[in-house]
Amino acid sequence: MRTGVWLVGARGSVAVTSIVGAAALKAGLAEPAGCVCEHPRLRSGALPGFADLVFGGHDVADTGLLKRAEALAAAGVVPTPLVAALHSELSTVEEEVRPLPRADTQRDTAEAIAADIASFRERHDLERVVVVNVASTEPAAARHPAHESLESLRQALATPDVVLPASALTAYAALSAGCPYVDFTPSTGTRLPALHELASRQNVPYAGHDGKTGETLLKSVLAPMFAMRRLDVRSWSGINLLGGGDGATLSEPAANAAKSASKQRVLGETLGYVPDGHTRIEYVPDIGDFKTAWDLVTFAGFLGTPMRMEFTWHGCDSALAAPLVLDLARITAAAHRNGLCGPLPELAFFFKDPLGTAPPHGLAEQFEALVTFVQSLR
Amino acid sequence: MRTGVWLVGARGSVAVTSIVGAAALKAGLAEPAGCVCEHPRLRSGALPGFADLVFGGHDVADTGLLKRAEALAAAGVVPTPLVAALHSELSTVEEEVRPLPRADTQRDTAEAIAADIASFRERHDLERVVVVNVASTEPAAARHPAHESLESLRQALATPDVVLPASALTAYAALSAGCPYVDFTPSTGTRLPALHELASRQNVPYAGHDGKTGETLLKSVLAPMFAMRRLDVRSWSGINLLGGGDGATLSEPAANAAKSASKQRVLGETLGYVPDGHTRIEYVPDIGDFKTAWDLVTFAGFLGTPMRMEFTWHGCDSALAAPLVLDLARITAAAHRNGLCGPLPELAFFFKDPLGTAPPHGLAEQFEALVTFVQSLR
Amino acid sequence: MRTGVWLVGARGSVAVTSIVGAAALKAGLAEPAGCVCEHPRLRSGALPGFADLVFGGHDVADTGLLKRAEALAAAGVVPTPLVAALHSELSTVEEEVRPLPRADTQRDTAEAIAADIASFRERHDLERVVVVNVASTEPAAARHPAHESLESLRQALATPDVVLPASALTAYAALSAGCPYVDFTPSTGTRLPALHELASRQNVPYAGHDGKTGETLLKSVLAPMFAMRRLDVRSWSGINLLGGGDGATLSEPAANAAKSASKQRVLGETLGYVPDGHTRIEYVPDIGDFKTAWDLVTFAGFLGTPMRMEFTWHGCDSALAAPLVLDLARITAAAHRNGLCGPLPELAFFFKDPLGTAPPHGLAEQFEALVTFVQSLR
């Protein structure tokens, strides 16, 4: 079950933390804290083990993995001694990180991306490669008529036009190469009819969107609590202060709007109505990789009595995301091996904005769906 | 299905809010916010309706219900106009509130209590009466050998000794009178082998313990979240500031200890280990009926990265408890009607310290168990 | 010392709370909580007493004062029994509330405003009238060349152009009528060279800008604390959730920007440098008159150790502002009586964005300046 994990954004904080962590787990230097697949109810022989995972990826940045890992250690995201102990493992992965190809047409770019992945698969004799998008969030993309069908998309990609946003182009390349694809970001990724068609035709599964690592995770247990207790949520407002690379990207109004919408969706879905309020994202460089989210919920109880709760979440996004990247790669690989294709709504547990027409949004329900799904894999 | 609800502590904040609320619901003056049985998945013709409920009770205090309701209105717990509109309804209930009997032996006291309840049942031609303990929390009670069997308990009660704490004596009287019993407090109540034996012999069900209205409610969704995500909770510490009558009682070290232990239990049960930390209860008169709870959770993620969350809950305990009192009375009455007897572990959703050998402690799981239970009632 | 207080925005929450409160104080029905001038170090015979104050004002809205007061009572801002007890006092003030005049030129509008004020002064035989702007915040106003001198302003006002924003036009009218003027909002008000010139010529004092009622009040004691302790503030970010009329106005981007800038100014002034971060204002209707502000401060100590503090302020803006309106009216009236004219930088204690070239921004220093000033008045 040797399984490749091809990371789009391989030099970013999430990717590097995933790579360091997987190497540490393989070397027996760390416990799999935060790894959902190690939950007693989820452990399964159908999933590739940590030792089966081989990493590679694309990135536009060129700072070396080791340097990035040391920076993460200095910031308190990963332990310094771990990075020191894993020098040779990181160097090995470094050799499999490629600059993102750029050609004259998006078709040619996609082919170059697919070729890099295929060559990685062959070089390491991998049973399959899962492609995971952990690149920075894109601004909301413009619609294009060619998004509607695979046929028209293929034609448009052959022109010099920019038809697909980067995330969707990578998804196109991954699916074309017969690779399962995981969208860990709120970017477009596979969310186009043409790409859905491609996944079906290629017989590969895909999962997404937007890893649930902090505030939305809390919403996915708190909103169902209010619903079960029939307490009337009047407003839910929040602010996210974050300082890493994603912070700078998300402070752009367009990306901010995309992310905020995906963050409030869970409320409507679990409460059955949308309360007042918004979620703001604010870039504060000094905060670095640790994100602080604050939310205020006002609600009314019996006879309308006004009450409130607030919470502060001070989490390290990369450390929260990285084990989920490993989980998703393992599960999606096993799904592929089991012959599943198309969207995997059973993985809603991992995402802010899960795929599917009516996916569960409460975390407990999502967990049960995940358990059932993983236990069904052979 | 005319159903009596006999409140022990009938002049306390929770009882009076329940009485005002039930009257308002009956009169169509309020929506059933906070009433769990009105959840679409729980609505059932097997439960008595709000209009079927008739209230009475015991109390050691003698301030009238109307005066207490006005005080609650002034404190913002119930709306002033509602109290004004329900004068006559409150006066009707007032006639059914009795001073708590006191006799030379606990046996005689219990008989007097049971007689009051039986007379209430006959006077109003009630199908059954559910007794609900909403009195102030007792200090942890001393054990007594007579608690072990019904036979020895009956003998001991006939002596002038104080064998049972007040809550258990009331439970004894209720069960003796053939009434289902609900423990809404952390006091002893039915938690003695002799009383379990009595319930079986009388063929009546009972439920408890300690209504889950604030911080523990949050713990019951947050702790499972950490468990599902396999995040390692290192410490969970909290403080509860409260100012009502219960605040004064709970600030007594013995009662405080009883309550705190019941508040941390959910952590061990849902996490599978007990993190560092305690929950303190502090009496702050100015805070009144609104309770402020603050909790700090420290946890470690992937590769041990330290993270934290804190929350503040600013809730009105009486407004949170009152609709649950109505829910419990309705469900327990229906359970009795269905011939069930003994402990009802399926009602764990409502309690901090649920009955049963291995009751579920995660709220979502508790809710599913409740749905199944209520839908099974005819 | 009969003193008129002419409120621009007389039907707004701040104005109505001021009027109710002054009436209650006059009638001996309330204590002067929140009234700074009643501080032992500030009490002075030079200030008019509460009983000396007579209220009137302009507003574009036409809901009666009594109705507005009842709405404030329902929202918990003022006590219901107080409003009931002050019916006749409120009706008396009601007679002195006028619709805001509108004429073909701003000159004519200003004359009509001034005439209303003058007629109020005569009708009540007032020694002087202080005009206080408590209207909604305006968007940041466009500059106009005529703002630079009184002469050019007068000429421009005679044309049909909109030369002055509403707040400045009112200030112009007030100063023209010989009345001291207090800017309680972040709007333009007297902040134009032409109006400064007018105040000097008319020999009247003015004060401003933007009453300090919540988050900025806290900043004005916390930022000096960090400075005195030489702790290095790295970021200071915040969000204000508010639901009253001002919330709706301030959620407009232009007004939001004006207010936010005035809120961060205290940091640069007291710390000597500007840390990362912004203050957002968010309109959440359900929150009503009670504003919730949350701030996160990250700072570094000895050897760079990163630390943090956060605070939540849950205050009723109108209840915090109203006593300051009374304070400002009393002090400004006394300053006028003492022959002072032009800006009163000694009143920096009251304002987010105080007048003057280098006013103190630390609250303790501002308080000392205020004590010295008030004690110098005869």
Add this chain to the structure above:
Amino acid sequence: MRTGVWLVGARGSVAVTSIVGAAALKAGLAEPAGCVCEHPRLRSGALPGFADLVFGGHDVADTGLLKRAEALAAAGVVPTPLVAALHSELSTVEEEVRPLPRADTQRDTAEAIAADIASFRERHDLERVVVVNVASTEPAAARHPAHESLESLRQALATPDVVLPASALTAYAALSAGCPYVDFTPSTGTRLPALHELASRQNVPYAGHDGKTGETLLKSVLAPMFAMRRLDVRSWSGINLLGGGDGATLSEPAANAAKSASKQRVLGETLGYVPDGHTRIEYVPDIGDFKTAWDLVTFAGFLGTPMRMEFTWHGCDSALAAPLVLDLARITAAAHRNGLCGPLPELAFFFKDPLGTAPPHGLAEQFEALVTFVQSLR
């Protein structure tokens, strides 16, 4: 001006952070963040410079300074590279750390302590030695008649009885050796009439008590804010969660009570009345050297409107205390050089429970007193 700093508790977190920091400042490897004496208004040639300070001390523990420094670096209190760079400086100080003497009578113990200090002074040719108590907090000490006068104290110390708690015995030894003494803890220290007499007779100054590093620092600016604004503070409750060595000590009820009382004192002094509420100290090992304090303040404004604020302070106690230890050593040394003796109430800025009959408790006032004092030194 070569000045000795003799630390009682020299291997504790505060002492080690002070030693590392002073060495780093001397070597030019760090900025004096958190050092109050480097404030522009406090800089003075009368104070010894960082390069003039020589460290030594007593401790009952025997873990080496280097090992302690490395543990602090691992905990994030001091930077790892700094500790690595200062090996030889720390080894030099290590040679001057002695086990705390223990003899048959407290007189003999005190003489042995004084001899250690005197020998340190001579060996390093120091102009003077300031003794600073940074040992763990003691339980509140029992009173003893011999505390009342120096004469009776001397007689009692010659017996085998335990007359003085450890902190006071050290203070006795320090004063006897002619050394100024600083109480950085809430322990008894110099707070006995006999020791005051000794200080006068020896012509040495002393300062205390209990360094103000977190929650009390905030109280000393927030409480004056409420007072200046005449807002009526109804309750002020808090909890301190801490995990270091001091946490374990303070969780003992007696020490907890001593510390809590000193933490609430600032409220009474600055507000003029004592609001409801307490401050709890809770030991949570996982929290380590970083302390989390949470406070809730309820207050009433104009017309009694109830409002609230809460804050969370997440600070590293050692990093906050260490620069103050350096400040206090420098200022107290200069005071001694200027011939001052007895209590130094002008240093109230640094302490939770300042010496003197009516010391200022507001931070701004304390700062002004400190500036005046330091500028008066030659």
